[in-house]
Amino acid sequence: MxxxxxxxxxxxxxxxxxALAYRDWFAKETGQELELHPYPxxxxxxxxxxxxxxxxVVVPAENSIEGSVTMTMxxxxxxxxxxxxxxLILPIxxxxxxRADNLAAIRQVYSHPQALAQCQYWLEQFLPAxxxxxxxxxxxxxxxxxxxxxxxxxSSERAAQLxxxxxxxxxxxxxxxxxxxxxxxxxxPSPGGNCTSLAFSVPANVPGALVKTLQIFAxxxxxxxxxxxxxxxxxxxxxxxxxxxxxxxxEAFVQSALDELKTHTEILKIFGxxxxxxx
Amino acid sequence: MxxxxxxxxxxxxxxxxxALAYRDWFAKETGQELELHPYPxxxxxxxxxxxxxxxxVVVPAENSIEGSVTMTMxxxxxxxxxxxxxxLILPIxxxxxxRADNLAAIRQVYSHPQALAQCQYWLEQFLPAxxxxxxxxxxxxxxxxxxxxxxxxxSSERAAQLxxxxxxxxxxxxxxxxxxxxxxxxxxPSPGGNCTSLAFSVPANVPGALVKTLQIFAxxxxxxxxxxxxxxxxxxxxxxxxxxxxxxxxEAFVQSALDELKTHTEILKIFGxxxxxxx
Numbered sequence: 001m002x003x004x005x006x007x008x009x010x011x012x013x014x015x016x017x018x019a020l021a022y023r024d025w026f027a028k029e030t031g032q033e034l035e036l037h038p039y040p041x042x043x044x045x046x047x048x049x050x051x052x053x054x055x056x057v058v059v060p061a062e063n064s065i066e067g068s069v070t071m072t073m074x075x076x077x078x079x080x081x082x083x084x085x086x087x088l089i090l091p092i093x094x095x096x097x098x099r100a101d102n103l104a105a106i107r108q109v110y111s112h113p114q115a116l117a118q119c120q121y122w123l124e125q126f127l128p129a130x131x132x133x134x135x136x137x138x139x140x141x142x143x144x145x146x147x148x149x150x151x152x153x154x155s156s157e158r159a160a161q162l163x164x165x166x167x168x169x170x171x172x173x174x175x176x177x178x179x180x181x182x183x184x185x186x187x188x189p190s191p192g193g194n195c196t197s198l199a200f201s202v203p204a205n206v207p208g209a210l211v212k213t214l215q216i217f218a219x220x221x222x223x224x225x226x227x228x229x230x231x232x233x234x235x236x237x238x239x240x241x242x243x244x245x246x247x248x249x250x251e252a253f254v255q256s257a258l259d260e261l262k263t264h265t266e267i268l269k270i271f272g273x274x275x276x277x278x279x
Numbered sequence: 280m281x282x283x284x285x286x287x288x289x290x291x292x293x294x295x296x297x298a299l300a301y302r303d304w305f306a307k308e309t310g311q312e313l314e315l316h317p318y319p320x321x322x323x324x325x326x327x328x329x330x331x332x333x334x335x336v337v338v339p340a341e342n343s344i345e346g347s348v349t350m351t352m353x354x355x356x357x358x359x360x361x362x363x364x365x366x367l368i369l370p371i372x373x374x375x376x377x378r379a380d381n382l383a384a385i386r387q388v389y390s391h392p393q394a395l396a397q398c399q400y401w402l403e404q405f406l407p408a409x410x411x412x413x414x415x416x417x418x419x420x421x422x423x424x425x426x427x428x429x430x431x432x433x434s435s436e437r438a439a440q441l442x443x444x445x446x447x448x449x450x451x452x453x454x455x456x457x458x459x460x461x462x463x464x465x466x467x468p469s470p471g472g473n474c475t476s477l478a479f480s481v482p483a484n485v486p487g488a489l490v491k492t493l494q495i496f497a498x499x500x501x502x503x504x505x506x507x508x509x510x511x512x513x514x515x516x517x518x519x520x521x522x523x524x525x526x527x528x529x530e531a532f533v534q535s536a537l538d539e540l541k542t543h544t545e546i547l548k549i550f551g552x553x554x555x556x557x558x
């Protein structure tokens with residue numbers, strides 16, 4: 001039985017919100033309470049879980065504005081042992097938090113680079129003269145507000161409440177449809193479900209190698225809901241492809257597609273079949 | 280005639296090294312000297328060139344370890360008016376720069392998030408207790424060394440020389456094959472060449488839509504040297520694909536492929552055909 005879940009900390013991050021949402025769902029399903037274990041970086045949450053220090057881990061996989069969370073993908077590809085148990089999607093609202101009296105008094109804006117990128121047009125419009133400074137997490141950005149009265153941070157409304165800080169504006173996202181898909185992973189096998197995630201590399205310099213792999217799914221009418229490429233870190237133009245299928249790997253025709261895929265790929269790693277959590 | 284080239288500044292960035300390499304090549308070809316215009320962010324270099332404030336702009340397109348430079352791709356897709364004139368590839372060596380007497384005295388390491396990501400295993404091995412802090416550029420990270428004697432920065436050896444700072448270790452890259460491909464763009468049409476870059480979106484929720492587009496090239500024996508997906512920023516699972524073809528768009532059979540592509544895509548933007556600079 002799962003007893004703990006690792007997430008990017010400190011309290012107030014979007015990953016913690018995902019861990020809390022999962023804990024609520026888990027308690028309703030099983031009657032058991034999960035313990036939250038915050039870690040200072042995404043790779044550290046995954047490595048700790050792979051070593052058995054936590055039973056589950058929740059990590060951001062993809063954001064609708066900024067795309068794949070590359071740190072997550074690289075660590076999961078490298079580790080291989082962690083299997084996806086569930087996915088969950090949370091809406092993301094960014095808040096401008098500051099002790100300054102008004103917008104005109106703000107000189108610096110701190111946040112995680114992903115959050116800064118998601119609010120860049122708002123910042124250009126309303127704080128064109130402010131210096132934009134990256135931080136390791138949206139919560140760490142809040143630490144600057146204590147000593148710097150002219151500083152602001154971009155974080156969540158929940159974090160502002162937790163640390164008792166004033167919200168100046170919310171939401172300040174450039175795009176209203178801002179969602180993050182999280183994955184919950186563990187060392188246990190996947191439970192099965194209507195989404196299958198995998199990644200593979202194809203032999204370098206073979207023309208049409210990627211097309212051949214995608215045709216395997218197209219011929220069987222299996223739809224791809226996501227495709228992302230990441231460098232193999234060997235040389236320019238050499239990629240690992242991360243793919244999500246709208247299919248369950250426990251079904252025979254999906255299994256036959258995966259068997260065929262094995263013959264056209266160099267390395268193939270299957271992260272499991274799972275469902276999207278209804279929250 | 281081109282007279283100026285915009286790049287991410289301040290002096291000492293990898294983008295400036297690319298601008299200098301291009302300036303040398305340009306002087307040899309034309310006898311003309313290009314003026315360098317540094318800007319504080321990658322999007323700002325591109326927007327300034329689109330507005331005619333600089334004749335050329337050099338931007339990182341892709342790194343062999345960290346992948347596509349998403350800021351560059353998003354801005355080029357949005358602007359559309361800039362066309363690729365040339366590509367150039369530079370090897371990247373990261374140096375640990377500090378006024379500290381030795382490694383043991385270092386408590387903080389500052390750098391651009393891409394550089395920090397490219398040295399993460401080295402940092403875990405040699406500076407496991409040091410705090411890793413993001414900065415807006417590898418050069419901006421150096422500013423911390425003046426006031427913080429226990430701080431180090433990851434930047435280039437050239438930057439250390441420029442600002443008269445000691446190099447503690449170099450190279451500290453986790454992967455030796457670390458290269459960045461840069462693009463030189465302008466408002467002028469592309470000159471033609473053996474590489475063609477384009478991007479497109481496909482109608483959402485049409486199964487096999489991506490496969491159909493890739494088959495257009497596979498059927499004609501046109502090889503893809505790069506494929507990257509980026510979110511359209513509309514909803515999760517809705518992508519723009521960035522593709523590089525080993526082909527010249529001025530040739531008839533390539534043009535016929537692009538005409539056919541138009542009928543299978545929602546939005547298609549062609550960034551031009553160009554050559555890799557021999558430097």
